[in-house]
Amino acid sequence: MTAQIAERLRYLGQDMVMCTEPLGDYFAMGGARPPFDFSCTALWRGYVGSWEIAGDRLYLSALQGGLTDGTPATLGTIFPDFPERVFAHWYTGTLRVPQGRLLSYRHMGYGSVYERDLLLDVKRGFVVSSRIRHNGTIESEEVAEGYRVNAMTVYAHVKSHTGDTP
Amino acid sequence: MIYLYAYLGIGLLTLVIVLAADWIAKRQPAYAWNRFWETVGVTERSFWLGVLEGVLIPILAVLLIVVAWPMAAYMKVVDLLSGRTHKSYATQPEQEFTVMHEHLRERLSLSEIELRELVLDPLGAVPQLPFGHLHKAWAAFVEQLEATDELWSFSAELRPVSWRTELRAGYVGVRDGRPGSFFLTVRRDLD
Numbered sequence: 001m002t003a004q005i006a007e008r009l010r011y012l013g014q015d016m017v018m019c020t021e022p023l024g025d026y027f028a029m030g031g032a033r034p035p036f037d038f039s040c041t042a043l044w045r046g047y048v049g050s051w052e053i054a055g056d057r058l059y060l061s062a063l064q065g066g067l068t069d070g071t072p073a074t075l076g077t078i079f080p081d082f083p084e085r086v087f088a089h090w091y092t093g094t095l096r097v098p099q100g101r102l103l104s105y106r107h108m109g110y111g112s113v114y115e116r117d118l119l120l121d122v123k124r125g126f127v128v129s130s131r132i133r134h135n136g137t138i139e140s141e142e143v144a145e146g147y148r149v150n151a152m153t154v155y156a157h158v159k160s161h162t163g164d165t166p
Numbered sequence: 167m168i169y170l171y172a173y174l175g176i177g178l179l180t181l182v183i184v185l186a187a188d189w190i191a192k193r194q195p196a197y198a199w200n201r202f203w204e205t206v207g208v209t210e211r212s213f214w215l216g217v218l219e220g221v222l223i224p225i226l227a228v229l230l231i232v233v234a235w236p237m238a239a240y241m242k243v244v245d246l247l248s249g250r251t252h253k254s255y256a257t258q259p260e261q262e263f264t265v266m267h268e269h270l271r272e273r274l275s276l277s278e279i280e281l282r283e284l285v286l287d288p289l290g291a292v293p294q295l296p297f298g299h300l301h302k303a304w305a306a307f308v309e310q311l312e313a314t315d316e317l318w319s320f321s322a323e324l325r326p327v328s329w330r331t332e333l334r335a336g337y338v339g340v341r342d343g344r345p346g347s348f349f350l351t352v353r354r355d356l357d
Binding site: 025026028029030031032054055057059079081082084085086087089090092093094 | 285287288289291292293298299300302303304306307349350351352353354355
């Protein structure tokens, strides 16, 4: 399985990436899952969600993806009455936000290890605690900061990609 | 020698069929993914990966289909029968989970549960209904219950895979003393 493109998170005024998929729990709990188009080995789920923490609550604020009928998937596709923002009250778990430089790359899921992980514990949509996990440091200045997916295969509109995701 | 020609001839025919099937599939409408990659910050930048995926791999694929066509034909048939194999992978169902008697915690009435699970949000980003955005799923769960069913909360720890422990909690309908269909409210890793 290829390394996966991460979800996006806005927290304390900063844009980050998040190696957790709270929307997956929504679908597992009975929320209707639209027929997302699959076109890339780095995006098995078929969408990228943009999340934000406002106050102590977790919100889904945008969604990008495509459906099998060729139309784009947005937040309104899943939550027609809430196209601007959705309170993620269904989610209980720990959000993992990788930070710093890459220590070890694994081309599988969210397996790569970065210098730090910001871990946000969420209970029913409320952020109840946060902590930093230090995984190590890297001396080389050549390794850039930030989450990355090194390679992927894109189907349907055949195009090769390799690159960074912010 | 004639058998070899026949074998390779069938391989060429298989190649034509595979290419035709791919061409037909690509004519179907699809989301503009190229624009999507730009918006999520993925940029194309490797010349050699492009050569590998755009030139070498197609050449190898053509040779493989002509020489080992029975395998290619089998894979194409499987692909066509299952829609797209990668799609079925992405939507693999969760491992079967059953609420057991030892997972039961507290017997509750429907109104007690719905009061407890009312969701409110100061920004108005949730319907003010029991279970909020999952209200429809809850209503469907309640609808399939019978009048004599009991409602219980449940909590269970399980290992869907050997290296991970998961907590699952929610509400379950108990019929004739046996837990049956359930509504999930928590699914979190414990490790």
